[in-house]
Amino acid sequence: MGATEKRGTSRFDAIIVGAGHNGLIAAAYLARAGKRVVVLERDREIGGSTRTEEPFPGYRFSSCPSLSPLPPRIHNDLDLERHGLELLALPGTVWTPGGNGHRSLLLSESAAQSKEEISRFSAADSERYGEFLDLLKRLCRSLAPQLDNPPPPFSPHGIRDGLELLRLGGRIRRLGRKDLSELLRIPLLSLADFLSEWFETDLLRAQFAAGALIGSLAGPVSPGTASLLLYDFLTGGNAKPGPRVIPRGGMGNLVRALAAAAEGHGAVIRTGAAVERIQVSGETARGVALRGGEEILGQVVLSSADPKRTFLRLIDPIHLDPEFLRRVDHFQMKGAMAVVHLALDRLPEFSSLSGQPPSPALRGRVRISPDLEYLERAFDEAKHGCRSAFPFLECLIPSLTDPTLAPEGHHVMSILVQFAPYHLQAGSWEEEREPLADSVIELLDRYAPGLSGTIRYRSVLAPSDLEQRYGLTEGHIYHGEHSLDQLYLLRPLPDCAGYRTPIRNLYLCGAGTHPGGGVTGRCGFNAAARVLRDWQSAKFR
């Protein structure tokens, strides 16, 4: 993407740091409201961790594949289709192959089909499956409105805040007593406890648990992890079986459409423009200084960089309270995931898949998560600073849906690998990177014998690579753990939740804010709404 620079224009209404999907969405909405906006991206390419890369000729990968569409509202408001976004439907299946003679489990978006599948394992589980989905659906329905609004302040002041809290309470109360008590209980449970209350089939529990744990440094036995499942269902993440989409041409096409939409509304997007400092005077953000010395003034600054990068690197500490900086420093974002991309000669042949290839199961998500104890042991190793000898894997072969991603007959496979802790107790990722890929491939070979022989090319992104390449501090793909103490009105911290920060006119708009990581676009959307509302109340004059 060529940089559409307008040198000399050094004063904007809004400066956006970072051209990831959230930054671009914020830019598009602000520009659409008539503001003069500039987006500054340090890399030569836009997209942050949402891009398409071609590290090997003819094979294209999405850097961090995500399968959820942006909320329809964003899609329509920004007219992404007109800007070149084409979404391809993936089957909403999650398939967990059975190894060593164990059975496989295929859940799909059809509850009836899934129930039939589960009944092969347990009649009781099959019976309860529908009820389980219904409960989660009801709980999510009452929580969903909170996704598209800034959270109320952690420490309410005045009547307006009080009313907002009452409204929130009222909405949740509509759940009724029984569901409400579940809503107050479930988020505190561990995934293992919650799922065991419902199901006796360990493979089924493990399939849900692994889906919910992707991106987090937690095991299924960790208390509070059931909230990740709820969160996942709420945002349509990995655990929930249901329809999925990918942009044709990979994730890069999504950000390209977003950029085109923003530019269509007059936003300026500059790549290779690394922000070195957010300039502050009199406790108010005034603009930014780029590497190389150029200064750009803006009435507001929105940072889509993660909270640690924003507050600890981009701002001179003299402008922030030491206690606040200490809190930022303690913000939990220890990345624990690696990504392996494989270019394959042909489709992998899983020994537990019968029938004519390609099996529809391979078009959806393929998950290696045999049982809860497997997941917990994988986590234990990461907790002690080692990569899991037997990680759990989330695999996707997008070329089955979008053949343009690989030469004819060939395929690309992207694998999320957990756990791979950013902070290693011994050694470095320099040394561990390739052994990690080896162990992943060895593990896959057990399920799909011969897969290793079909690999033409592989690339491994350790957490340290995710940090260097995409600016994800400590390699955390969500810009911070989705733990209960870092969600909603506590995300990233109570004194800078709701997109505002302790510095006037400086806002956060990245995944480190509510509602968090994943390609949901909601952080950028909500942040832009917050800025525009503040603008209206003339806070910037």
Add this chain to the structure above:
Amino acid sequence: MPLPDYDAIIIGGGHNGLVTAAYLAKAGKRVVVLERRYCLGGSAVTEEIFPGFRFSVCSYVVSLLQPEIIQELDLARHGLEILPLDCSFNPLPDGDYLMRWSDPDQTRREISRHSAADAEAYEEFGRTMTFMARFVKPILSTEPPDPTSLRPSHLLSLLGLGRRFRDLGEEFQFQQAKLMTMSAVDFLDQWFESDVLKAALSASGIIGSFLGVRSPGTAYILLHHYMGEIDGSFRSWGLARGGNGAISESIAAAAREHGAEIRKESPVARIDLRKGRAIGVTLESGEKLRARVVASGVDPRRTFLKMLDPGDLDQEFRERLSRYKFRGSSGKVNLALDGVPQFTCLPGSGPHLRGSIAISPSVEYMERAYEDAKYGSFSRRPYLDMVIPTLTDPTLAPPGKHVMSIFVQYAPYHLRNGNWDDRKEEFGDNVIDTLAEYVPDIRKIILHRQILTPLDLEREFGLTEGNIFHGELSREQLFFQRPLSGSARYRTPIRNLYLCGSGAHPGGGVMGAPGRLAARRILRDGNGK
């Protein structure tokens, strides 16, 4: 209909049951307490296990016992005397140790041997925790409001809670939110750098629960250690003269003085109902007693599933009850000693042995201990919390001899390999082996040992799955959800049947709070009729 024999029958003569009995008797009710064993106290008991040696067999220290109970029941006059424990001693495997004293200057000097920064932070930490404890403490003495209820009394109570939270100020609100959500270690990481100190402090986050020091939610339990109050000073722990049984005896004395009847060796077989209301109990002997209300100090599972017929409760309630988690994770080893144990890192029988002594040398040690249990075996190197009460209260053993109380975690109730009866001695040996790494000649001075596995705790003391708190003190089982949402205010789905034990708010520990609050609830309900 014939007049009932009593106003209230209390099932179980544990400290909570006795507290309920004392308060009801004090209010003029005719009360009988029915205890299954030959002695009173439940898990707050002193028994002469070996001739001449008396042990606080289960619970062994006191701190949380509510001051209002001590006052209102005049327990001092009934013989309760609490001897302060004023230090904690953590021996380390490398020959060093960590000492903390009730005197802040001394503590600062000791901690600064490990980290100067931590020595400074420690005082600030203590102040913050004490402040936070002051916020939580009144909650422990109040019936929890149910946020799922729309009754004005609940809403008002919730609003009051919200207001108190607001008044904490932003800084403490944030700390409180962190305490409720973080792991003990993550929370301590925000304050301290030295692993030794973090490990020592983190231990209090996991006592009695099947969680590790790195499990989210354990930070909250740290606060409980700052809630202890003896003579009005926070953060104090003590021993009851005569062992923890003396606490129960003093409460029983108060109850008797007010006219309560206390019957030992009277195991209850069943709670009797008529038209869905509790009308009394049938003893194992076949004797039937009738009362206006029945209060059970026994844990919820025992009360509802063993003392009632399955048909007495609706399906949904039983299902929710089956989700209430016990998962005992600790055991106990009580030693009769021929002398004072000599620790390699700090020999002698100085004041360092008069407080609590803990083997929790590093965060990693604690976490590994948990991992063993997580996968179904007792910790190869467990966390040990010990006291030698005879150094403060020599009446517990013959002259020159000592008793040592060792709380052991983790000992999971459900073992993956073998069973507790077969592995009991191995478990005991493992504890002694662990201790011997710090006290090499410990074996030479052991005269007798008593081992209590989680299974023993269940059989002997009626603690389901060996859980010392009548159910895990995990967040989803606290406050308005203890034991179950909708049945957390001492009432049960069965009219006239109440819970008054640790399975009710605010939970376990020798606190007496559930017993007191249950009595108040019973009295209030009675007035309404």
